[in-house]
Amino acid sequence: MDAGVIDIGYPELFGAAAFMLVAAVVAWALRLRQTKAIVIATVRCFLQLLAMGLLLVYLFKYQSWWLVCLVLIGMSLAATQIALGRIKGKALNIWPEVFGSIFLSSMIVALIVVEAIVHASPWYDARVLVPISGMVLGNTLSATAVAIDRLFSDMDARSDEIMAYLALGSTRREAAFPSIRAAIASGLTPALATMSASGIVQIPGMMSGQVLAGADPMIAAKYQIVVLLMVSAATTLAIVAICFTAYRKRFTSDGCFLSPALRNE
């Protein structure tokens, strides 16, 4: 497969950073105060991806199950941190719930794909497991952040209604359920929109990469379909898990609702 890959030289790679000048010029012209963020994002993009490349080279060479698992846990920890960073306002103490939801949903789906569909051997083959897990994690972290944000903002907006539900004898979950439902729906929307647009509006990342690397477009398309389906499954699992665990943070153990007025934020 390497035969078809056209390598990019380092001068061209660093030259491509000039594309970020477009964003920089817009930020400067509109006084968006985003110049620092643009520089940091560009530098992080270079460093993180090159570091990942080096790590994968090392992993492919000396791969062992524990080393691959360690990398996957590290990626999940980073995904958790990024997801929490995207939640507006004060993040509640939901780190364990977010990590659990992202890690378990992504790993369950990625392992099913590796074992049952791709038939990788061994199961921890880093060349297959790591990129697949990375794609799943990237999508679940975005969906999780959207769902959590929606869950808490919807619960705040429904403060009066939640109080009325509790006053009529509902449990915490029954009072929060309309918000949980809304949060799951909003978390699923991006994944479903991507699935609907793929192949018409865009050639998704994995398929593009494989085609650029010289793979047969039909094989690339089949891989991409599997990826989109697994992303959808992992996303659903992650947001259902996080919504059904995180809503409790807005209640006391005795079932009192912590409305914005009571939270002292």
Added chain:
Amino acid sequence: MALFEARGLTVSYRRNGISFKPFDDISFELLEGQIVDLVGPSGSGKSSLLCACARLLPEAIGTLALKGVDSSSFSAEEWRRLICYVPQKPTVIAGTVRDNLLLPWSFRVRRNDNPPNDKTLCSLMDEASLGDVSLDRDAAQLSGGELARVALLRAFATKPDVFLLDEVEAALDNDSARSVSNLTRKLIGNNTACLRIRHRPPDGVADKMFRLENGKIFQLECAEARI
């Protein structure tokens, strides 16, 4: 024996670094068949007191008892099934008037109770002068006065032991408010009691009146409540 007892109720909390204590060491009781008005200046903690009685306020401490049984013997849901708080702002869910009236029966705490049938609901609607409102009507189309009465009927339909009414007539015109007062008197049976916050002049329905001010509760003369 009192139907409902509150002993040493205290609420204190901090907001933006400042400590508040709306009320401190309050005790009172409600007898069967009694309607008690709770009055006091705005911000004196009347709503907090009602929420504390319904175990809806996390910062409340003190002892609550129903028919002599301590509230700690009940789960929060079971307690609120028996001690029903009706907030000032009527909350309606998307759906018909029937959906709203039957909302409490969608909760686990009433899974073994049979929901009232249409005949019972219609007779309740008649009691509240809502006989001309169909159970199939979209609740979003009801007026403010109709919404307040539907929210009140929803609470009455659950037949709790104690009603805690948080100024449910606040947004109503005088006629609607009178209608709600009469409805309350009519539906409070011999085995129930009601504590209601009011800002209007006494309507002659209350048996007793409490005033909450400066963190303490005082009983006013019955005559004042019977005016």
